[in-house]
Amino acid sequence: MSQYVTPSNLELAKLVESLPLWAREYFEERAGILEYEANFPRPQAEELAWGEVQSLIDRHSPKPK
Numbered sequence: 001m002s003q004y005v006t007p008s009n010l011e012l013a014k015l016v017e018s019l020p021l022w023a024r025e026y027f028e029e030r031a032g033i034l035e036y037e038a039n040f041p042r043p044q045a046e047e048l049a050w051g052e053v054q055s056l057i058d059r060h061s062p063k064p065k
Contacts, residue, residue: 004024004028005028007043007046008042008043008046009043009046009047012046012047012050015050016046016050019053023053023056023057026052026053026056027046027049027050027052027053028049030045030048030049030052030053031045031046031048031049032045034048034049
């Protein structure tokens, strides 16, 4: 059983489940902060957190030469 809440958007849920553990933890942290501190509804907080995860992954991925 997962310690995480499954995103309500089924497509996003599949993407989030495929993340490495460090990225999944970052996603959950960002979604929680956006929901509780910024007062976004959970589905919107998850979408925004997904964008942040994607940006983080893009910044830290090796660039082709």
